[in-house]
Structures are given as C-alpha cells and as structure tokens.
Amino acid sequence: ITVEVMLPEPQTAVSDAYSISEAAPEFSFSAVSTDAWARSIRGMEISYAKGNPDVLKLQYRPVSGGEWADAVLSSDNGSVLSFDNITGLTPSTEYELRAIYNGNGNTAVTAVLTTEEAAQVGNSGFEEWTDAIHEIDGWLSTDKVNWYLPWKDASSAVWAVNSKVSMPDSYNAAYLSYKCHPTVSYLNTDAYEKTNYAQIVTVAVGAAASEASNGTSYYGELFIGSATDDGKYETTGTTFHSRPDKLAFYYKYSSYENEQFYVHAEVRKSDGTVIATAHTDAGPASDGWTRYEMPFTYSDSTSESASIFIAFRSTSSSSPKVRKMTIQEIGGSYTIHGGSILCVDDLQLIYE
Numbered sequence: 001i002t003v004e005v006m007l008p009e010p011q012t013a014v015s016d017a018y019s020i021s022e023a024a025p026e027f028s029f030s031a032v033s034t035d036a037w038a039r040s041i042r043g044m045e046i047s048y049a050k051g052n053p054d055v056l057k058l059q060y061r062p063v064s065g066g067e068w069a070d071a072v073l074s075s076d077n078g079s080v081l082s083f084d085n086i087t088g089l090t091p092s093t094e095y096e097l098r099a100i101y102n103g104n105g106n107t108a109v110t111a112v113l114t115t116e117e118a119a120q121v122g123n124s125g126f127e128e129w130t131d132a133i134h135e136i137d138g139w140l141s142t143d144k145v146n147w148y149l150p151w152k153d154a155s156s157a158v159w160a161v162n163s164k165v166s167m168p169d170s171y172n173a174a175y176l177s178y179k180c181h182p183t184v185s186y187l188n189t190d191a192y193e194k195t196n197y198a199q200i201v202t203v204a205v206g207a208a209a210s211e212a213s214n215g216t217s218y219y220g221e222l223f224i225g226s227a228t229d230d231g232k233y234e235t236t237g238t239t240f241h242s243r244p245d246k247l248a249f250y251y252k253y254s255s256y257e258n259e260q261f262y263v264h265a266e267v268r269k270s271d272g273t274v275i276a277t278a279h280t281d282a283g284p285a286s287d288g289w290t291r292y293e294m295p296f297t298y299s300d301s302t303s304e305s306a307s308i309f310i311a312f313r314s315t316s317s318s319s320p321k322v323r324k325m326t327i328q329e330i331g332g333s334y335t336i337h338g339g340s341i342l343c344v345d346d347l348q349l350i351y352e
Contacts (some may be wrong), residue, residue, distance in 0.1 A: 006201060016328045029058070029099035034302050036095070036113035037243055041086040042301065044071060046099045055102040058083050058125045060207065063094035064114060084138035091118040095133065119242040121224065121308065123150060123157035124347040126198040129186050130154075131182045131331070136180055137170040146331040147182035150198065150222065158238050161260025162221040164231030166203040172191045180205060181336045183220030183231075183314070187327040192250040192289040192345040198222055199329065202256070202339030204322040215337055217320045219262075222344070223311035240308035243267060243301075244349035252343040255285040257321040259340045262313035267296060267305050275300040281316035287344070310347075315340045 033045050044058055058071040058081070061254040071083040089095065091113050098108040129148050136143040149169060151157035156228075163182035183203050191197045200222050204215035225236040248267050255261075261283035267276040278294040314320070322339040 005111070013031065016181040025056075025101045027051060027099060027101065027109070029111070029115055031097055031111040032302075033078050033243065034304055038091040038116040038118040039087065039089050040352065041089065041095065041097070041113060041115070044083040044086065044097070046081040046083075048081065049079070051101060053081060054103075056081060057100050058098045058164055059100055060095055062090070063096050068098075070126045078216065089115050091115050091351065103107075114132070116242045118308060118349075118351045119240060120349055121155070121238065121240070121310065121347070123152075123349070124349075125194055126154040126159075126186065126274065126345060126347075127194055127196045127299050128198060129330075134164075134182075136168065143179075143180075145327075147181075148185045148330070150184070150186075157226070159263040160223055160225050160227040160234075161255075162218070162223075162227060162231040164227065164229060165218045166205045167231070167338070168205060180289055181334065181338075183218060184222050185331075187328065187330060187343070195341055196330075197317055197345035199311070200312055200342045200344065201327060201336075202259075202314045202320040202322060202338035202341075204339075215322070216340060217322045219317070219320055224309050236311075237266070237268060237307040237309040238275075239304055239306070240267070241347070243276065243298070243305050244296060245352040246293050246295050246350035247347070248291060248350055250289045250345045251286065251345040252289055253283060253285045254287075254341040256323070256339040258294060259315040259317050259320060260284065261340070261342045262316035263292075263311070265293065265294070265296070265310040266308065267298075268307045269300070269303045272307075273303075275302075275303050283316075293350070311344060312344055314342045334347060 029046045035041055053076055059068040061068050069084050073083045074084045080196045098110040100108040128151055131145050134147050147163050149157040159289050161184035163184050166183050167180050181203050185199050186196050187199055188196050200220035202219050204217040224238050226234040229236045253261050262281045265278040266274045269275050274297040276296040278296045320339045322337045325338045326335050
C-alpha cells in the first residue's frame with residue numbers, strides 16, 4: 001500500500017509595520033509689560049492642552065546675550081504651569097523669555113520684557129532745604145519767624161511740610177506771647193548719612209507762653225506733594241513709574257507721653273487708584289539712629305505705577321500732648337510748646 005502525504009504549500013510570512021509618533025504638543029505663553037518689575041518678572045504661566053508638562057519649561061536671559069536659565073515651577077493644575085517670581089534681575093534691562101517643549105527651540109513661544117527702573121524719590125536723604133521767613137502782624141509791630149522748606153528749588157520740589165498750621169499770620173494784644181513755630185525743620189549735626197536730616201515735631205499754638213494747655217496742638221508732617229498757605233494738603237504724590245517692594249529709612253524718635261510715630265505710603269496708578277500701601281501708626285521710640293523697614297502690600301499687581309505718596313508724622317495721636325520745651329534747629333535753639341519729635345534720614349525704596 002502506498003500512502004501519499006500531501007504537504008501544505010510553503011507560506012510566505014507577512015508582518016504589519018507600525019510607526020509610533022507623539023501627538024504635537026499644544027501650549028501657549030504670553031507676557032505683558034506689567035509682568036516686569038525692577039528686579040523681577042512675576043505672574044508667569046504656561047497653558048497647555050496636549051503634551052507632557054514634565055518637559056515644558058519657562059526660560060529667560062538678557063536680550064544682550066547669555067545662557068538660558070530655567071524659571072522655578074511652583075504648581076501644575078493640569079492645564080496651567082505656574083512659576084515662582086523670576087528674581088535677581090537688573091533694572092531697566094530687556095529680557096527674553098521662552099516657553100520651550102522638550103528642548104526644541106524651533107517651536108518655542110517667546111516674549112521680550114523690559115524691567116522697570118529701580119527709582120528713588122527726589123531729596124530722599126533730606127539734604128536740600130530752603131530757609132524762609134514768616135511774618136506775623138502784631139499789635140504794634142511785625143515779627144519774623146524762621147521756617148524751612150524741604151527743597152532747593154521750588155520748581156522741582158518733591159516734598160512739602162505742614163508747618164503753616166502752627167504759624168499764625170497775626171496775634172492781638174492779649175497774646176503777645178502767642179506761639180508761632182514750624183512743625184518741620186532740619187539739623188546738620190549727627191546725621192546718619194551725609195549732612196542734613198529732617199526733624200518733625202508736634203507744636204501747640206494759640207496760648208500765651210506759660211499756658212501750653214490752652215493751645216491747639218498739631219502733629220508735624222513731612223509729605224510728598226505740595227501744601228496750601230495754611231499748611232494743608234494742596235496736592236499729594238509725585239510722578240513715579242516703578243513698583244517698590246519696601247520702604248526703608250533711618251530714624252530717631254523722642255516720644256512724649258508714650259506716643260508713636262506715623263508713616264503712610266501709597267503707590268497709585270494713573271487714575272489715582274491706590275495699588276499698594278505701606279503703613280504704620282505704631283513707630284517705636286529710639287534714642288539713636290535705627291533702621292525701619294515697611295513692606296508694600298499690593299492689592300493690584302498687574303497695573304503700572306504712575307505716582308507715589310509718602311508722609312511722615314511726629315505722632316499718630318489725634319490729640320497729641322505738648323509741654324514747654326527747648327528745641328534745636330538749624331537756626332538755633334528755641335523755646336516752644338512741643339511734643340514728640342521724629343527725625344528722619346536716608347529714605348530708600350527697596351526692590352526685590
């Protein structure tokens with residue numbers, strides 16, 4: 001018996017070829033001028049819809065050249081990468097920023113920002129003063145009293161004083177000893193920095209020399225702006241296009257009746273809206289020069305600054321106390337009805 005075995009025809013092996021490609025990433029990044037502060041860039045975010053966020057980076061460098069540096073990631077909510085403030089930058093400098101995916105510079109999204117100036121206010125060391133004469137019409141004669149304006153040239157003045165609140169224009173026969181004295185003056189001995197510094201004092205007027213309790217007391221105030229002829233605010237603030245992080249100054253404070261000094265500062269945008277404040281009404285006494293720092297708190301960190309206002313007062317009390325006392329000024333030694341005395345030197349705006 002012959003058995004034939006039929007073998008299957010040879011088969012040709014066939015394989016399917018597969019290519020795997022990553023979906024094109026989708027991300028966006030934008031920057032506006034107000035993101036650039038004097039020494040930092042803030043509020044940076046990268047939005048993404050597709051791709052691996054682990055390989056998305058925000059980088060920066062000066063436009064003038066240098067190596068790219070990575071911004072520090074602070075959070076990822078699943079669609080937006082948020083970054084810490086980019087700090088340590090140079091004021092008034094152009095910086096290039098880019099959102100880059102997996103190191104591919106060809107698909108990077110870029111922006112250019114210029115950091116703000118690290119500006120300071122004029123006469124911040126209180127070196128410049130102009131001596132003036134105030135005339136008082138008396139019963140039989142005209143008296144003259146020295147007072148002091150915190151500028152060298154009125155046309156470029158930044159600071160003003162409320163001294164005229166305690167400097168009446170006249171007195172009558174019943175008040176031949178009517179007190180008339182400026183609330184703000186200056187000294188040139190023992191300055192913290194350079195030569196001169198401001199002296200702000202509470203002064204009472206409206207009483208005979210031996211009757212201090214009968215007078216009206218006024219806090220001394222040195223402020224940015226201009227004053228009316230009776231010592232009230234005429235304008236407040238001066239043009240200013242930077243956003244500081246802190247206000248710092250050196251002070252000495254002789255407190256009377258445990259009073260505390262007052263400082264208030266505002267950064268404002270072009271319509272006058274306040275975007276940041278720094279404030280204290282509880283400044284402590286100090287016999288020697290002491291540094292005091294106050295942070296600005298921003299309620300609006302996305303608007304540009306247009307002006308700044310700063311005010312120093314000898315006391316935060318609404319009814320400051322006084323006594324008969326001797327005070328030293330650049331013009332000499334005077335007996336007044338005075339209270340707390342705040343001396344200020346070397347004001348600085350700090351940028352971080």
